[in-house]
Amino acid sequence: METLKRTLREAPIVDRGEYQYFVHPVTDCLPEVQPDLLREIATAFEAVVDLDRVDKIITAEAMGVHHAAALSMQTDIPFVVARKRAYGFEDEVAVHQTTGYAEDELYINCIEDGxxxxxxxxxxxxxxxxxxxxxxxxETGGELVEAAVVIRRQTGEEPVDLPIEVQHLLEVDIVDGEVVILDDVTAEATE
Structure with a gap:
């Protein structure tokens, strides 16, 4: 995870209202996303989740797409994207998401029962x-058996209760205008 750590430490910080946000290829595709970073992340995901339990990868538009695609290409597990617009398919499920800095509607298609x-x-x-x-x-009839993110970000807010444990590769915070790495879970997973 050396590439990810280095690029996070170099990431510029911008203010979004009262929320400090780091700009990085993982989160914004800025600057450009380098293939070695995507490979490093996909390999790390393989170390922290049980892919034998997984039939399909799902992500939310837009910033999970490149991570899901890299992992899909590396593992041959197909992926789908919860999109920001409705297509009107019969099995489509609407998702209302609220994050620390935005609120959106997403739409899920192509999940089969079970x-x-x-x-x-x-x-x-x-x-x-x-x-x-x-x-x-x-609601789609699918079962969420694993969840993984590249970065677990400390914000000082209490996270919502989740019915699943979320694996992360690195845990970070922003301190004095810089990204600080608090935890590298992949180092433990690969020892």
Whole structure:
């Protein structure tokens, strides 16, 4: 996770109202996303989740897409995206997500009854997206069996209760305008 750590320490910080936000390829595709970073993340995901339990990967538009795609290509597990617009398909399920800095509607399609899913995303701060996805996946007839994010972000807010444990690769906080790495779970998983 050396590439991820280095690039996080170099990430610029911007203010979104009262919320300090780091700008990074994982979370914003800025600067450009390098293939070695995606490979590093996909390999780390393999170390922290049980992919034998997973039929399909699911992510939320937009910043989980490149992580789900990299993991899908590395593991041959297909993935679907909860999109920000409705398509009107018969099995479509609406998801209302509230995060630390935004509120959106997402729409899930292409989940079959009984499918076991891995939810992948870029950041877990308050748990709003994951909570919404848990509820919506249950409505599709699928089963969320694993959840993993690249970064667990400390915000000082109490995260929402979740029905699933969320694995993360790194835990970070923003202190004095800089990203500080608090925990590297992948180092423990690969020892």
């Amino acid at each position: 499918e076991r899913l891995l939810f992948v995303d870029d950041v877990y701060a308050t748990g709003g997206t994951i909570r919404a996805m848990c509820d919506a996946i249950a």
